Amino acid sequence: MIAHAVVFYIFSFIAIVSAIMVTASRNTVHSVFFLILDFISISCLFIMIGAEFLGMIMLIVYVGAVAVLFLFVVMMLNVAQQKNEWFVASGSSSHIPVGLLVSLVIFSELLIVIGGWKYKTELQDSININLNLNLTNTQSLGNVIYTDYVHLFQLSGMVLLVAMIGAIVLTFRKRTGVKTQSYLRQISRERDEGVELIDVETKKGVKIDV
């Protein structure tokens, strides 16, 4: 039990320190790496409380996909320079008040969540899910999600799909003059259209459309 506690404190210490470093580090790319470290230690904590499915999904989705996109964006834009400009020109900048407002909202939300802890037992009673403790948590999650909450699950899937389509529609633009390859046309080309025999007259030559 002691070993368990020690490991828990190690992971939570890493999580908190890296969360602080996300905001504190000067280099934006370093921030993203600290964010990844944070995700990894949080997923370790998930695994420690026996929620191994959630921990692995956290790794696959957040670290394997979301953070890669963050890194892409941060590496391409010169965000570090921008960030410095924001803070140096604080007199004319409107970013700091907005940031303060957002952090105030998040803080009050956290307060509400922690306050709700008092009603945890009542909340648990109101949900009547029969948990079979003999199943692995992958199976029990599946049992709950695909039976009791199947509509909500599908709804959230649809929301994600809409977001995906929206992103594609917003960034898609038809450009002219771009050469694209059509496999169908390449394969279905016959000899008659591909090859043409021309008798070249002397001193006149031929003109071929290119």
Place this chain on the structure above:
Amino acid sequence: MPEFASILFSEVLKILTLLVPVLVSVAMIVWLDRRVWAFVQKRRGPNVVGPFGLLQSLADALKYIFKEIIIPSSSNKVIFILAPIITMTLALISWAVIPFSEDFVLADINVGILYLFAVSSLGVYGIIMGGWASNSKYPFLGAIRSAAQMVSYEVSIGIIIINVLLCVGSLNLSDIVKAQENIWYIIPLFPMFVIFFISALAETNRPPFDLPEAEAELVAGYQTEYSGMMYAMFWLGEYANILLMCALGSILFLGGWLSPIDIFPFNVIPSPIWLIIKILLLFILFALVKAIVPRYRYDQLMRLGWKVFLPFSLTWVVLTAGYLMYFDLLPGN
């Protein structure tokens, strides 16, 4: 406390008995790769150092160890050094869940296949970090290509894994192998095996999908600025990942440690040997593809991943699920 120490000692011993053979076989596999490649092209390949040139990789490793490690002055030093270490570590920790026989597995965890998937999706970071920290344009371009490629093909590998999991009903790798006692999944899910094989080539940046290090365009991609032992670590990590993908392929589709038929001469051969034979067969296929197929163009690569493999494997998920449901073959019923 002595009890704790003995547990620690036995665990470390177990890890070593797994990792040392893996590392040795990575060295051997590099030799095999070059040898197969050479035979296809009617050359001899490395055949000087040791019997049949078997010690060539060892000689190469020695050379790498004694070379100077050059760290570019404009690079981001911490991340530059961290990148090969991460690649290597991630390539090795995934071996923890590979079952070599019914009871020879380091960590028999419930979500083994998810663990493998998560670790292989973390593999992108070694490459991105190396490419970015080098602070040079070729490594950066290589890293971006590689990251886009690995993320794309992970999607199709994930869906192929779902196909297999539908038939098994468990995320545990040993259960996946045990479920194939009657029939290997390569037979009912043959198209998925083909797509898995091609996606594994793309996921490990092997030819014909080795665009991240396309030497004609990008020098050596994300490895351009690396030298000495750090380069060798990237290299070892890459080959360990290839071996891992072969192991995953043989566990998912070729029945892992199971023998092909359960009759006398076959079932006395110990089960780890069967797994190793299957891994080697898959690896020889990998090496043959490297020698035979020309490199893909980048837009063709992306098209193949997103417009061909993804819809096809999604359709197969629906078909497999429908088949299992209709004939009431769903596991767990």
